[in-house]
Amino acid sequence: MRRRSVLRSLLSRPVTEELARPTRMSENAHFRGSLQLRHVDVGSCNGCELEIASAFGPHYDAARFGARLVASPRHADGLLVTGVVTKNMAGPLQKTLEATPEPLVVIACGDCAVNGGLFAGAYGIEADLDELVEVDVRIPGCPPHPAAITEALRGLTGR
Amino acid sequence: MTLFLVGLGLGLAGAMAGATLPARLRVITTAVCGSGACVVTFAAATRVLASNHSVNFHSGAVLPLTGIDLTLDPLGALFIATTAVVGLAAICYSVGYTEHALRSRSAMAMFPLFLTSLLLVPATSSVATFLVAWELMALTSMLLLLVEHRHSEAARDAYQWYATMTHLGAAAILIGLVLLAAHSGGQTFTDIGTHSAALSPALRSIAFLLVLVGFASKAGAVPLHVWLPRAHPEAPSPVSALMSGAMVNLGVYGIIRVGGSLLGGGFLWWWLVVIGLGVISAFYGALHASASSDLKRLLAYSTVDNIGLVLIAVGAAGALSVTGHRALAALAMLAALFHLINHSVFKGCLFLGAGAVERATGTRDLDRLGGLARRLPLTAVLFAIGAFSISALPGFNGFASEWLLLESLLHGFAAHGAATLVALLAGVAALALTGGLTAAAFVKALGIGFLGQPRSDGANSAHEVAPSMLAGMALLAIPCVVIGVAPGLLASPLRRASAVALGAASVTPLRPGLGLDLSGAAGAVQPLLLVIAVLAAMALTAAVVRLVGRRGARRAEAWGCGRELQTARMEYTATSFAEPLGRVFADVLRPDHDIEVTHVAESRYFAQAVRYQTRADDGIERSIYRPVINLVSLWGAFARRAQNGSVHRYLAYGFVALVVVLVALA
Numbered sequence: 001m002r003r004r005s006v007l008r009s010l011l012s013r014p015v016t017e018e019l020a021r022p023t024r025m026s027e028n029a030h031f032r033g034s035l036q037l038r039h040v041d042v043g044s045c046n047g048c049e050l051e052i053a054s055a056f057g058p059h060y061d062a063a064r065f066g067a068r069l070v071a072s073p074r075h076a077d078g079l080l081v082t083g084v085v086t087k088n089m090a091g092p093l094q095k096t097l098e099a100t101p102e103p104l105v106v107i108a109c110g111d112c113a114v115n116g117g118l119f120a121g122a123y124g125i126e127a128d129l130d131e132l133v134e135v136d137v138r139i140p141g142c143p144p145h146p147a148a149i150t151e152a153l154r155g156l157t158g159r
Numbered sequence: 160m161t162l163f164l165v166g167l168g169l170g171l172a173g174a175m176a177g178a179t180l181p182a183r184l185r186v187i188t189t190a191v192c193g194s195g196a197c198v199v200t201f202a203a204a205t206r207v208l209a210s211n212h213s214v215n216f217h218s219g220a221v222l223p224l225t226g227i228d229l230t231l232d233p234l235g236a237l238f239i240a241t242t243a244v245v246g247l248a249a250i251c252y253s254v255g256y257t258e259h260a261l262r263s264r265s266a267m268a269m270f271p272l273f274l275t276s277l278l279l280v281p282a283t284s285s286v287a288t289f290l291v292a293w294e295l296m297a298l299t300s301m302l303l304l305l306v307e308h309r310h311s312e313a314a315r316d317a318y319q320w321y322a323t324m325t326h327l328g329a330a331a332i333l334i335g336l337v338l339l340a341a342h343s344g345g346q347t348f349t350d351i352g353t354h355s356a357a358l359s360p361a362l363r364s365i366a367f368l369l370v371l372v373g374f375a376s377k378a379g380a381v382p383l384h385v386w387l388p389r390a391h392p393e394a395p396s397p398v399s400a401l402m403s404g405a406m407v408n409l410g411v412y413g414i415i416r417v418g419g420s421l422l423g424g425g426f427l428w429w430w431l432v433v434i435g436l437g438v439i440s441a442f443y444g445a446l447h448a449s450a451s452s453d454l455k456r457l458l459a460y461s462t463v464d465n466i467g468l469v470l471i472a473v474g475a476a477g478a479l480s481v482t483g484h485r486a487l488a489a490l491a492m493l494a495a496l497f498h499l500i501n502h503s504v505f506k507g508c509l510f511l512g513a514g515a516v517e518r519a520t521g522t523r524d525l526d527r528l529g530g531l532a533r534r535l536p537l538t539a540v541l542f543a544i545g546a547f548s549i550s551a552l553p554g555f556n557g558f559a560s561e562w563l564l565l566e567s568l569l570h571g572f573a574a575h576g577a578a579t580l581v582a583l584l585a586g587v588a589a590l591a592l593t594g595g596l597t598a599a600a601f602v603k604a605l606g607i608g609f610l611g612q613p614r615s616d617g618a619n620s621a622h623e624v625a626p627s628m629l630a631g632m633a634l635l636a637i638p639c640v641v642i643g644v645a646p647g648l649l650a651s652p653l654r655r656a657s658a659v660a661l662g663a664a665s666v667t668p669l670r671p672g673l674g675l676d677l678s679g680a681a682g683a684v685q686p687l688l689l690v691i692a693v694l695a696a697m698a699l700t701a702a703v704v705r706l707v708g709r710r711g712a713r714r715a716e717a718w719g720c721g722r723e724l725q726t727a728r729m730e731y732t733a734t735s736f737a738e739p740l741g742r743v744f745a746d747v748l749r750p751d752h753d754i755e756v757t758h759v760a761e762s763r764y765f766a767q768a769v770r771y772q773t774r775a776d777d778g779i780e781r782s783i784y785r786p787v788i789n790l791v792s793l794w795g796a797f798a799r800r801a802q803n804g805s806v807h808r809y810l811a812y813g814f815v816a817l818v819v820v821l822v823a824l825a
Binding site: 095102 | 715716718
């Protein structure tokens with residue numbers, strides 16, 4: 001990841017990096033070109049939220065690649081889950097999952113969602129996200145870099 | 160005529176049976192007699208409508224000095240037939256309804272008597288007979304309103320309002336009609352009709368205005384409507400159905416009969432006043448209907464609205480007739496009568512439905528209902544038919560008559576005179592605005608009341624009502640659909656009745672056929688074809704979805720932001736549904752908001768409970784009636800000082816009066 005000065009980033013076009021991995025077109029053909037995501041915070045420290053906001057901000061501008069955050073799971077192709085699954089949010093997560101039409105993709109964003117991260121095994125934790133729902137894409141990092149989030153989304157949209 | 164008298168006799172027999180028989184036999188006997196009365200009078204009325212010949216009857220036996228005069232002409236017969244249909248449904252419904260209420264001796268005697276008086280009023284043809292029948296109708300309906308007075312403070316309050324308004328109205332009618340009778344040299348309607356042209360214009364106008372005030376108060380026209388939203392909800396439901404479906408009609412009947420056929424049309428400004436009353440009533444009624452959350456109060460205000468629409472058309476007919484547009488006047492009168500009939504049928508059905516809801520759940524507050532479509536499926540379907548009709552959806556009768564109303568007003572623009580044009584334009588605007596408001600009101604009644612989750616235990620544990628009550632509703636729901644699909648069936652009786660109403664030679668505003676096809680002007684609608692097209696489109700869509708659509712769709716619960724506990728308390732209520740409308744029309748509705756915050760004892764920074772209350776009272780009642788009532792009670796307090804119950808004082812008054820008289824004479 002290159003670091004740029006604020007001035008330069010304001011003057012330049014949004015960051016576009018080469019895709020590190022080949023696109024899994026065959027698996028995720030449903031979401032090609034357009035991916036509508038409902039963000040579900042099941043117990044995040046809001047670090048991941050800041051990075052997601054940044055990934056969809058003008059600098060990284062993930063919307064260019066067909067990904068978009070929507071307001072309701074009824075409009076979504078998938079869930080963007082952040083944080084470790086707390087006891088209070090296990091039910092709502094399940095309900096959100098049920099409310100999302102199929103085929104759907106579940107993206108675990110950040111270490112907490114991927115494997116419990118810093119909070120794994122703590123008393124208020126229901127279980128790892130993996131144990132509760134089927135996770136399709138994992139974005140490690142605490143918090144993950146906006147470029148990493150954008151890259152993962154591009155992996156799904158294929159753009 | 161014999162048939163009609165037999166019908167009235169059956170009604171009276173029902174009243175006698177209700178007054179004398181023991182409780183078990185009472186209900187069934189009055190039901191048999193009452194429904195017999197309805198069927199027989201319906202047959203008599205249809206015979207008159209089919210043959211287009213009036214029949215007369217005179218008997219010196221019943222009323223001393225004047226005797227009674229009855230005439231069955233097509234106009235009266237139309238009202239009698241409508242009343243008979245609504246009455247039959249109400250009686251059928253009351254068999255099941257009387258399991259809990261309305262079965263006392265006095266109620267069972269008054270109910271058939273009320274029905275008989277409703278059937279009698281349009282057949283009377285002299286001032287004395289008319290007034291007796293009119294007063295009988297008022298008194299019996301008042302007593303029926305009091306049936307539940309032991310349990311309900313509101314019923315007593317409604318009674319006082321109704322009694323006052325109806326007696327003031329009757330007094331105005333009495334003075335108006337007696338004035339006419341005194342100056343025409345005879346008290347039968349024929350005498351008045353033949354001599355009215357010779358009367359002075361001032362006398363005719365005064366008589367018409369007096370009669371208009373009386374009849375408009377019975378019809379529930381704003382600002383004389385205040386009794387209606389109290390009395391109709393508080394009466395037992397079969398009685399509400401008769402009040403809204405038959406009694407208010409007679410107010411319109413009175414205006415048509417006196418203004419149209421007795422006074423021969425009169426002057427243009429009379430009818431402009433009628434249109435004005437209609438416009439205000441339609442707008443005010445529809446607005447309050449869409450704002451109220453009490454189911455029967457909503458229906459009562461919607462009656463004010465619909466009577467307003469009818470008055471607009473009656474006024475338009477009168478105005479067009481006076482200005483010499485015979486064909487257009489006939490069309491408007493036909494539309495008025497048509498809408499009146501349709502209103503009787505669907506409003507009767509809706510009131511019976513509201514009664515079924517009240518019976519099943521114990522409440523008529525929409526904020527406490529919900530989920531009734533699953534619990535009362537048949538009631539829900541029948542209520543929905545009524546609601547679709549009143550919202551003027553194609554395929555139901557409300558659509559046919561509102562279409563005709565609109566057509567008649569729009570074609571009326573051919574008339575001359577700025578005042579007439581402005582009045583007609585206001586009528587069209589009122590029709591358009593109330594159409595939307597009525598739809599909103601009934602989306603609320605149907606959506607909040609019957610769909611969603613139950614909002615109270617009563618609504619949750621509701622069960623379908625008795626079969627006789629369902630049959631009563633069905634008796635009115637079926638005509639809604641039949642007239643809606645084939646409105647042309649009623650064209651010829653309506654034409655005959657409107658010819659009598661205008662005192663005009665027979666103009667045929669409608670071409671024969673199942674649909675509505677104007678003959679004097681361009682305009683036609685075929686509800687049957689519309690219905691077929693809509694049904695075909697629905698079938699086609701369903702077929703396409705079945706064939707092409709993906710199978711095995713997954714059903715999930717309604718999305719509520721992932722909340723764990725979704726309860727009925729989170730549902731949209733009738734009050735919240737009406738809130739935006741209340742905001743838009745706040746200047747007219749002037750709702751009261753009260754917010755009451757109870758703080759925790761330790762600190763004023765924490766609220767323990769917040770109570771929010773909003774009420775939309777009748778603004779006209781508050782601004783016009785309250786000051787008058789306060790003035791009267793002030794006068795009463797003053798008079799009480801003179802009337803303190805002391806015999807000595809009264810003797811002193813008598814003595815003083817005697818002395819004054821003697822001094823004056825000396």
